[in-house]
Amino acid sequence: MHERVGKLEAAGVISGYRAVIEPAAVGLDVTALIGVIESDSVDDTGLEVAMREVPGIEDCWRVAGSEGYVLKVRVADIPALEATVNALNRIRGVARTRTTVVLSTKWEGRHG
Secondary structure, eight states, X not given: OHHHHHHHHHTTSSXXXXXXXXGGGGTOXXXXXXXXXXXXXXXXXXHHHHHHTSTTXXXXXXXXXXXXXXXXXXXXXXXXXHHHHHHHHTSTTEEEEEEEEOSOOSOOSOOO
């Protein structure tokens, strides 16, 4: 088994390992998905670098459609979410954002 896992790691099939935590157990009680609508003349690289610096952003996806990016955010509370949205809206190249607050998680990280 160990040899097989080693081969998968060497081939790049397994790219890493991580601990999975329960967000509420570490005080992250609010999850939201934030769509980022870009300005017409935007530097994607600069925008991505700036978004990476905003606390609370857990995942960032480049997507097709009216929004250029969708972000998964986990924060302590609604005021922290508001601060995150405000920080995103101050980034050069962000025209506006659209936030969807998650009411409950039915499953996450589904495998199989």
